[in-house]
Amino acid sequence: MKITRTRSLPVGRVAALATVGILLAGALAACSGSTPTASSSANADQIAAALQQKSTITYWSWTPQAKDQVAAFEAQYPNVTVNLVNAGTGNDEYTKLQNAIKAGSGAPDVAQIEYYAMPQFELSKSLTDLSSYGFSSLQSSYSPSTWTAVTGGSAIYALPQDSGPMALFYNKAIFDQYGLTVPTTWDEYIADAAKLHAADPTKYITNDAGDAGLTTSLIWQAGGKPYVSSGNSVTVNLQDAGSKKYADMWNQLVEPGLVSSTPSWSDAWWKSLSDGSIASLVTGAWMPGNLETGALGSAGNWRVAPLPTYDGTAATAQNGGGGQAVLAQSKNQLVAAGFLQWLNSGPGVSVFLKGGGFPSTTAQLNDPTFLADAPTYFGGQLINKVLLDASNSVVPGWQYLPFQTYANSVFSDTVGQSYANKSDLNKGLAAWQESSVSYGAQQGFAVNK
Numbered sequence: 001m002k003i004t005r006t007r008s009l010p011v012g013r014v015a016a017l018a019t020v021g022i023l024l025a026g027a028l029a030a031c032s033g034s035t036p037t038a039s040s041s042a043n044a045d046q047i048a049a050a051l052q053q054k055s056t057i058t059y060w061s062w063t064p065q066a067k068d069q070v071a072a073f074e075a076q077y078p079n080v081t082v083n084l085v086n087a088g089t090g091n092d093e094y095t096k097l098q099n100a101i102k103a104g105s106g107a108p109d110v111a112q113i114e115y116y117a118m119p120q121f122e123l124s125k126s127l128t129d130l131s132s133y134g135f136s137s138l139q140s141s142y143s144p145s146t147w148t149a150v151t152g153g154s155a156i157y158a159l160p161q162d163s164g165p166m167a168l169f170y171n172k173a174i175f176d177q178y179g180l181t182v183p184t185t186w187d188e189y190i191a192d193a194a195k196l197h198a199a200d201p202t203k204y205i206t207n208d209a210g211d212a213g214l215t216t217s218l219i220w221q222a223g224g225k226p227y228v229s230s231g232n233s234v235t236v237n238l239q240d241a242g243s244k245k246y247a248d249m250w251n252q253l254v255e256p257g258l259v260s261s262t263p264s265w266s267d268a269w270w271k272s273l274s275d276g277s278i279a280s281l282v283t284g285a286w287m288p289g290n291l292e293t294g295a296l297g298s299a300g301n302w303r304v305a306p307l308p309t310y311d312g313t314a315a316t317a318q319n320g321g322g323g324q325a326v327l328a329q330s331k332n333q334l335v336a337a338g339f340l341q342w343l344n345s346g347p348g349v350s351v352f353l354k355g356g357g358f359p360s361t362t363a364q365l366n367d368p369t370f371l372a373d374a375p376t377y378f379g380g381q382l383i384n385k386v387l388l389d390a391s392n393s394v395v396p397g398w399q400y401l402p403f404q405t406y407a408n409s410v411f412s413d414t415v416g417q418s419y420a421n422k423s424d425l426n427k428g429l430a431a432w433q434e435s436s437v438s439y440g441a442q443q444g445f446a447v448n449k
Contacts, residue, residue: 043134047341050334056081057109057336060097061324062089063161065355066112069348073339076347080335090114091405100329101126107329109336110343113158114322115149116213119229119402121325122157128326130156133337138345145394146360150323157325159344160360161352164284164320165390166217166307169291172379173301174203174279182305186249189308193258196279205253206280207260207269210419212411213319214282215246220317220398221307222246226433227401234401234440235448238433239426245310247425255422270294282307284319285387289356292377300376304383306390314393321360358387365391403443407436 059070059082070082085108087093094117100106101124113121121127135156139147146160168189170182178196183189193205208214219226224242228235237243253259260278262269272278274297281287291302307316324343326336342348349361359365365388374380401407414435418428433449440447 047133047334047338050332051077051338052079053335054079055332055335056083057330057332057339058083058085059110059324059339060085060087060093060108061112062086062093063112063352063355063357065352065357068355069343069351072347072351073342076342077338080339082339090117094120094405097121098124101327105329107327109330109332110324110326110340112161112322112324114320115146115318116216116400116404116408118150118157118322118325119400120405122152122155123402126328127157128328128330128333128337130159130326130337130340133334133341135159135337135341138341141345141362142360143362143365143391143394144396145318145391145398146321146323148396148398149318149321150325158323159340160321160323161344162286162321162357163360163391164286164318164358165387165394166221166282166284166316166319167387167390168280168282168305168307169287170280170303170305171273171276171298171301172303173298174276178203180279182303183308184306184312186308186310190249190252190258193253194256197258203277203279204260205258205278206282207262207264207272207278208250208254208419209261209263210412210416211264212408212415215411215415216400217284217317217319218250218282219243219246220395221315222249222310223315223395225397225399227399227404229399229402232444232446233448234445236401236433236436236440237449238429238436243429244426247429249310251425254419254425257422261419274298276301284321285358285390286320288358288375288378288383292375300379302378303381304378304386306386306393314389315395316390316393317398318394323360401436401440402445403436403440406439407432410435410439 066084070084074080074082087096097107097111131154142160143163146163150156150158150160178199180192180196181188183192196203196205219242222242222245224240224246226236226238226240226243262272273295276298306314309315324340326333326340330336349359349364353359353364364370371384371388373384374382411432414432415425415428418425437447437449
C-alpha cells in the first residue's frame with residue numbers, strides 16, 4: 001500500500017468557485033469519457049478474476065478509516081496495489097478532481113464524494129455507471145435515502161459509505177441542572193433555549209453561526225423541496241412551504257439571540273461543548289466519535305434523542321455523509337469496481353465501523369452487536385438504536401442542486417447576513433435563491449424559481 005498525503009487547507013469560497021466553474025464549463029457541453037471501459041455484460045466472475053491479476057489502482061479519500069481499509073483489502077487481494085491519496089477534504093479534493101477530469105488524465109480510479117457534491121460529477125458524466133457491473137442488485141443493502149443520493153434513474157454513480165440521519169445530541173447534566181425537558185417538538189426546544197439562556201446568559205441551547213448544510217437539512221426535515229433538477233432544467237425555490245416553515249421556526253432562536261455564534265469545529269466550540277456552555281447539537285449520526293475525542297470534559301454527560309419535530313410525527317433528514325465512485329477516466333475499472341464493492345458492501349464495512357463510522361448498509365444498521373453498543377461517554381445509552389430510528393425516519397424526495405458547492409459558498413454572503421444582524425432568515429433565503437438562480441443561468445442552466 002502506497003500512501004500519499006497533501007495538506008488539507010481550510011475550505012474557502014475561492015476553492016468552491018474554482019471547483020464549480022471548472023465543472024460546469026464542461027458539464028453542459030456533454031463531456032467525453034461517460035462510457036465505462038468494461039463491457040456492459042461484466043459480472044461478478046469477471047470482477048473476481050480481475051482481482052486476482054497483478055494491478056494497481058489509485059484511491060482518493062480523506063476518511064480516517066481509509067488506511068486500515070486499504071490494508072485489509074490488500075491482505076485479501078495481494079496482487080492488487082491500492083495507492084491511497086489524501087488529496088484534501090471536501091472542496092479541496094473536488095477542485096483537484098475536476099482539474100484532472102478537465103485535463104483528461106490524472107484522476108484516481110476511485111474517489112470519495114459527499115452526497116451533496118455527487119450531482120455535479122454526475123452531470124459532467126465523469127463517473128462510471130455501476131449498473132453495468134450488476135450493482136443494481138445491491139439496492140436493498142442500503143438505506144433508501146443513501147441509495148437515492150448515489151443514483152439517477154437506472155444509473156448508479158457510487159456506492160454509499162456512511163450516512164448522517166439527524167438526531168439531537170444533548171448534555172443531560174446541563175438539562176437536569178436547569179430543569180429542561182428533552183424536547184420532542186421544536187416549540188419545546190425553543191422554550192428550553194429561552195429558559196436556559198435566561199437562567200445563565202453564558203449558556204446556549206446550541207450554536208449556529210450560519211451553516212448551509214444545517215439549513216438545507218432542516219429545510220429537508222420540514223418537507224421543503226427547494227431544489228428540483230432534471231438534466232439542464234433546475235428549479236430553485238427557497239421560499240417554498242418547507243423553507244418558510246424552517247425559517248419561521250429557527251427565527252425564534254436567531255432573532256432573540258438564543259443560539260451561540262461560536263463557529264462549529266473551532267477550539268472555542270469544543271471548549272463550549274466540554275464545559276456545557278453549548279447544551280445540545282442538532283447534527284448527523286456521525287457525531288458520537290467526534291464528541292468522544294473532542295469534548296472530553298463532558299464525558300458521560302451526553303445523550304442522544306430523536307430530532308425535535310413540528311407536530312410530534314417522526315421526521316428527520318440527512319446531514320453529511322457520502323460514498324465512493326469509480327471515475328470514468330479509470331483504465332482499470334473492473335478492479336476499481338471490485339475494490340469499491342469490497343469497500344462499501346463487503347468486509348470493508350466492518351473495518352469502517354471499527355473506526356467509528358456510521359453505516360449506510362441495512363445489515364450493519366440492524367446488527368444486534370451494533371445496536372447493543374453502549375458507550376460510557378453517553379452514559380451507557382444504546383445510542384445506535386436511536387440513530388437507527390432516525391435513519392428510518394428520513395423524509396424522502398430531497399434533491400441537491402447540480403451546483404450545490406457554489407450555492408453553499410455564497411451562503412455567508414446571503415443567509416449569513418441574517419445571522420449577523422439577528423434578522424429574518426426568510427430575507428436571507430430569498431437572497432440566497434437569487435444568487436443561486438443568477439449563477440445557474442450564467443452557467444447555461446434553464447433556471448426556474
